Amino acid sequence: MTTVNRTSTAAVPTDCWYALTTSAEVDRHLLAVRAVGGPVLLFRTQDGAVVALEDRCAHRAYPLSAGTLDGDQVRCGLCGFVYDADGQCVSVPTQPRVPLGAHVASYPTRERDGLVWVWLGEAGRARLHRVPGLPWLTDAGWATVGGTVPIDAGFLLLHENFADVTQIRFVAPEIAPAALAGAPPPLEVVVTETTVELSRTFPSSPLPPWQAEMLGIGAAEGETVQRGFFTSPALWTDHWDVDHGAGTARLRFTQLVTPFDERRSRLHWRVSRDFAIDDPGAGDRMHAMFGDYYARVQAAMETAQAVLDTDGPGPEVNVAADVAALRVRDIVRGMLAEEGVALARQHLGT
């Protein structure tokens, strides 16, 4: 069993597909990204396949991403060790034989929906786990805006924030939909072994002005169905569907979380809409609004993490609506237990 340190990665599941970057960003050049437990090097082979290797030369402490890509091989920029696409060192400059142990970790990769998913855990298990599907990111009937935010907060804090929709009212009151202003309607939470789904149906309320304008329908009211999905530590999605009388306007929020360690993460956020899809002005407006929203989420999460870092975990009182977030904690605890990490209940997520 592993002991958990404050900035260790032991409390972060690794047997999980994480979306490290977009397909567009990976090409015939060396790209460095941080992920659970360390640096990852990404590049595309001449055949177009994505390769993910540990971004650190086996010889000395130097990132392979600071080297050169020659065909499908990477040469270390410091010492000249050359690695193939499986991470195996194939030549060293100073002797004919490659030393034993001269290899770097090679991680399974998949591309789906314009994202590059990487498996940083036990490699043999990767093919037994599905890569999530996010069709609205690339389907023709949708337009998507997005960004990336590094957050000095643990991944579980982020998921617990996503799991509590009512927090939007307090974190970002200006953009919170009017639907959230009243008492929240009944919350339904549906669980499986590995997932949590929550949903609420909000009674008819005014559409946010920006949405009414984009829909070209003037002041309008609509019934909103909100659904949130915890798919894995790597992914939380939200659906906001408004039936405004002249049709349904759909929004999909895709939150791709990559933990670096227990207290730092990266969030790739995407907001996809199936209305005003050809209106670049609408896209710019969405990008500005939600860029601001996620900046506020970042600030709130970092504040929460700072409390944990300074004063440690404390007793928590739960309300009934926390059941979704608590089930997420249970699932993550189970994942860690399967990976051989034992945590006391009260220390998880802190």
Add this chain to the structure above:
Amino acid sequence: MTETRTTLREHEAELVVASVTAVADGVRELRLADVSGSGLPPWTPGAHVDLVLGELVRQYSLCGDPTDATSYTVAVLREPESRGGSVFVHEQLAEGAKVTVRGPRNHFPLVSADSYRFVAGGIGITPLLPMIAEADASGADWHLTYGGRTRGSMAYTDHLAGYGERVTFAPADEVGLLDLATILASPGPRTLVYCCGPEPLLAAIESVCEQGWPSDALHLERFAAKVSDAPVDAERAFELVLAGSGVTLQVPPDKSVFDMIQDAGISVLGSCHEGICGTCEQAVLEGEVDHRDSVLNESEQAANDAMMVCVSRCLSDRLVLDL
């Protein structure tokens, strides 16, 4: 202000029996397909689902491919002396039949290890099949000893024979009872034992693993409630506090904690109501639990921080749950 309710439930779907295959004497494999198009929830080895079989709900381990989002596979042994679940499956669930499936859930997960000893008795092979696939894929060292009445009664022997020497078939009519002492003779430091099968096998393996194996090395799943020899306290009343809900109740001797929680209008998950499936597990904050389930092992019970509320009760006067 209107009262807002939170309800918690498990995923439920109506699936269609896509195929029925006899995979051994008295064993039928059913492939249950999603027809809604929304796909089925993912699961990991050791998971099971509820099948709603008329008036009964029964749990069956998932034994197919975890990456298949379109169907779930279970294998059911016909047991004439059972309460009728398996008979229902064999007689009523033909191809094309609809069946309500709840879950999946998993109280028998495969923990990461360098080395595994799998021991299966009869239909207990079903949860171990996907575990073996995962252990093999991860490059772990593993061995399966698979016992049953006769070779013909043992399902998936052809598939398992493909693993060569890692699998030992031990039908009782050929080799007698499994020699567990030999099979589990050399406890390794990072070796886990996974076992599923009839109660006599499970009791025997618990006994063997008490000698020389670390207390957390053995993982097993019971398909039937353990019959306890230990004297059970005459049912007593006690106070039940649901800390998160701010509710205090008096539990009478003739009502279960689960029933009290439901009657109080608080969402709680449950399935078998016999203390085997683990669905109703709740965190315990205070009180001495009177464990009557077949899920928690000795050290888990001694930790006194969790209980199966459908069967377990309280030895002290006050039980506080984090609910």
